[in-house]
Amino acid sequence: MSYLAFSKSAARFLTEKTGLSPEKEVVLAYSIELLALNLGNILFTLLLAALLGVLPGVLSCLAAAFLFRHTAGGAHSNSPWRCAAVTIAVYPAMALLAVFLSQYGQTLTGVLAAAALLTGLVTLAVLAPVDSPAAPIISPHRRKKLKVLSFAVLASVAAAIFFFRRSDWLYAPQIQVCLALSVLWVSFMLGKPGHRLMCLVDRIKIREVRNL
Amino acid sequence: MSKIAVRLIVFATTTLLFLANVFAASACGSYHYQPEVPESLRR
Numbered sequence: 001m002s003y004l005a006f007s008k009s010a011a012r013f014l015t016e017k018t019g020l021s022p023e024k025e026v027v028l029a030y031s032i033e034l035l036a037l038n039l040g041n042i043l044f045t046l047l048l049a050a051l052l053g054v055l056p057g058v059l060s061c062l063a064a065a066f067l068f069r070h071t072a073g074g075a076h077s078n079s080p081w082r083c084a085a086v087t088i089a090v091y092p093a094m095a096l097l098a099v100f101l102s103q104y105g106q107t108l109t110g111v112l113a114a115a116a117l118l119t120g121l122v123t124l125a126v127l128a129p130v131d132s133p134a135a136p137i138i139s140p141h142r143r144k145k146l147k148v149l150s151f152a153v154l155a156s157v158a159a160a161i162f163f164f165r166r167s168d169w170l171y172a173p174q175i176q177v178c179l180a181l182s183v184l185w186v187s188f189m190l191g192k193p194g195h196r197l198m199c200l201v202d203r204i205k206i207r208e209v210r211n212l
Numbered sequence: 213m214s215k216i217a218v219r220l221i222v223f224a225t226t227t228l229l230f231l232a233n234v235f236a237a238s239a240c241g242s243y244h245y246q247p248e249v250p251e252s253l254r255r
């Protein structure tokens with residue numbers, strides 16, 4: 001199992017102090033890595049969102065995407081740093097696009113939301129849940145449960161869009177578009193185009209910085 | 213090590229083991245990256 005150095009050392013420290021078995025050390029490293037990556041991704045994305053003035057939109061995008069990714073899965077990068085770069089770039093960009101699109105009134109927002117929900121419904125019905133070799137879904141029962149949960153998330157997002165459509169809040173139109181764009185993004189990441197995009201991201205060469 | 217520190221370590225370890233099960237039960241643990249799930253948590 002390959003985890004980042006800080007996850008391994010923190011897991012080793014906790015295992016030594018509590019006297020757990022070496023098997024549990026791997027489980028702890030996995031948990032620490034995911035917790036740190038999720039918190040880091042969310043923190044830096046919200047920081048950029050605050051700087052760009054699109055915090056409510058990005059919060060709604062992150063919440064919708066988090067729920068969809070946990071139930072429906074999707075394409076992954078091979079590197080946690082590239083994943084962070086994609087997350088930090090995509091969600092604020094999505095919120096900025098939402099600010100632009102929400103200027104065109106409720107008709108466009110409604111059409112976009114309907115198209116996104118329909119696309120999401122079809123994609124989830126056909127593809128969800130999408131697993132990866134690193135986290136295979138072995139049990140058919142678990143697969144079925146995740147599919148049902150992903151439909152529940154889509155229904156919740158539809159209810160949220162409906163709620164914000166009736167709301168007078170200043171950010172309501174922006175959040176409606178953000179939720180619709182999040183559903184489209186998640187649908188894209190479930191299919192082959194999303195997997196191709198992540199392969200492309202993994203192939204981008206980054207020059208190594210070496211300490212002399 | 214003080215008693216409070218030991219209790220904190222035990223609490224952190226228990227919470228992390230619980231979270232590992234929650235993460236392993238979902239289709240994807242993070243936004244666009246998935247570390248390898250330990251064999252004992254695969255299902």
